[in-house]
Amino acid sequence: MQPMLNGATRVFAIVGDPIAQVQSPAHVTRAFAERGENAILVPAHVTPADLDAFLAGIARARNVDGIIVTVPHKFACFRHCTEVTDRARFLGAVNVMRRTADGWAGDMVDGLGFVGGIRAEGFEPEGKSALLVGAGGAGTAIALSLLEAGVRDLAIHDEDTARRDTLVGRLRERFGGAVRAGEPDPAGYDLVANATPAGMRPGDPLPVPVERLERTTFVGCVITAPAASPLVVAARGLGCRTQVGGGMFANLLGLMVDFLLAGKR
Structure with missing residues (x-):
């Protein structure tokens, strides 16, 4: 139409x-x-x-x-x-x-879109461990939604340590020891989530050292342009299952439109 x-x-x-x-x-x-x-x-x-x-x-x-x-x-x-x-x-x-x-x-509703997207790709966060890179606007929402979805161990990394620690402190008030500050090393996690813009521009450094990724780790990214971020491309090359930013957006779209039209006069 x-x-x-x-x-x-x-x-x-x-x-x-x-x-x-x-x-x-x-x-x-x-x-x-x-x-x-x-x-x-x-x-x-x-x-x-x-x-x-x-x-x-x-x-x-x-x-x-x-x-x-x-x-x-x-x-x-x-x-x-x-x-x-x-x-x-x-x-x-x-x-x-x-x-x-x-x-x-x-x-x-960014976090709801991200969690809906990884579930659509077959990853269930309940009981899993996760590394979240990025404590900005999208990262804060994703952190909350992952914890609400039952992630048992959430490590958060951000180059801005004050911003990271503020988010960790706020989440600990509600979720206790299930959340902590972390490093960018992705080894040993069930889920790695990139909530930074790293990869939008040619030559951007990868948000995590991909050589430390394990094949069983699910990798999700918020970036929509390029359609598959360099992190996602590298993770797929290792055999990891992935969610691209477009997958998150597909789940986010209805949530945003519902909210915008709820106030229709």
Whole structure:
């Protein structure tokens, strides 16, 4: 079904820095059309320095009904929400926002999309050990969802040790010793999850030393461009089962659209 585009079209934006890599505009716009909505998702390249002004300005456009949030704005956009879900409040981050009578409502569903994606590829996280690389917006959500899915041992690594330790401390309040700070060595884990942008640009270093991966380890990655990140390509070369960022997005798509349209007037 082709989307309509006219004066009655409802507008949604996806905001990030950079933004050229996102695949969401076409897929979300198509999902709107499949649900009979006259709505479109457009990309907005906004730097952190301009984010506050952008959000203040876009709020004045009364046909803008929601925002999808990507790197690096997930924590900053949380502060612009007048109401959030319990999940978003715990994480202090959002990746989707919809207009309300009083401002913006926010939720953080990246983690649900990631866990749904690895399950779709045949990996069940309950009772498993996992190494998560990246404690940013997506990483915080994935950490929470993995623990809620029953991961028994979650090690988190981030080059920003203060950010890592803050996340570990927050998760320990709810999950105790099931979560700890870790190193990037992937040996011995059932699951390795990359929640960093490493691999988006040619020449990026790999987030883990792949020669330490074991064939039985499942490797998941959040990167959607390239379609198979260098980490995923290397892991497949070793015989590992994998999830690409597109698999995560396929599970995330419905969750985001459900949230955005829940406030439909």
